[in-house]
Amino acid sequence: MLKKNSWIVLILAIALFSCGYRFSGGGELPAGVKTVFLVIFNNRTSEIGVENDLAAALGNTFTTVGDKDMLVKNRQEADAELTGAINSVEIYTVSRRTETVSAERRVLITASARLVSKDGRTVWQQGAISVTQAYRVAGANQETEADRRNAIRDASVLLAQKIYNNMTSNF
Numbered sequence: 001m002l003k004k005n006s007w008i009v010l011i012l013a014i015a016l017f018s019c020g021y022r023f024s025g026g027g028e029l030p031a032g033v034k035t036v037f038l039v040i041f042n043n044r045t046s047e048i049g050v051e052n053d054l055a056a057a058l059g060n061t062f063t064t065v066g067d068k069d070m071l072v073k074n075r076q077e078a079d080a081e082l083t084g085a086i087n088s089v090e091i092y093t094v095s096r097r098t099e100t101v102s103a104e105r106r107v108l109i110t111a112s113a114r115l116v117s118k119d120g121r122t123v124w125q126q127g128a129i130s131v132t133q134a135y136r137v138a139g140a141n142q143e144t145e146a147d148r149r150n151a152i153r154d155a156s157v158l159l160a161q162k163i164y165n166n167m168t169s170n171f
Contacts (some may be wrong), residue, residue: 004043008078017085027168029070029080031123033115036062036071041111048090050109053153054086057160065164080123084163087128094134102137107151113163124167131158 002148029036038058043051062071072078088153094104114125135151138144 029124029168030115030152031080031106031117031121032068033080033117033123035077035079036061036115037073037075037081037083038071039083041083041113042085044085044087045089047152048150050086050089050156053156054111057153057156058082058163060099060157061160061164065161065169078118079116080115082113082115082163082167084111086111092146104134104136105148105151106132106134106156107148108132109152109155109159111159111163113167115167126163126166129159129166131155131162133158 014164037132038055040055053104059071059142075081090108090110091105092108094106096104099104108130110128110130112127113129114123115123117123133151135147136144138147
């Protein structure tokens, strides 16, 4: 006979899986799209290379979270194209050591994304998708710059995951 705690776990497991609950990224692409060609997002900011960081992060997210064959390298093989724009990269101070010296800053990246089918129809889109990532301000400028670039790369990963999860959520 099962103990009381085992029954609770069993009932919760049945409830979760029977109601259609899924973890993030477990959904399907909209409108029957099975394969996607990734277009490097338009960089509307002065931050050089952020579009490449996001493209790499999106490619990694599609291949690790989604079906490995979902992302295709040839535009003609794709059911749809994922396009978008990085609209802003903002840096602001989170905390200070003194009135004029920052201790920690945060990068805020805002983008928009759109999934367009072969026939030119927009099957999914989202306007302002934003993520933030904090980084420390070191005494040396080179170290602070390296931390800022790492924060932008980390934020790009978060943004890619958010785009993928929002696109595959069937709500």
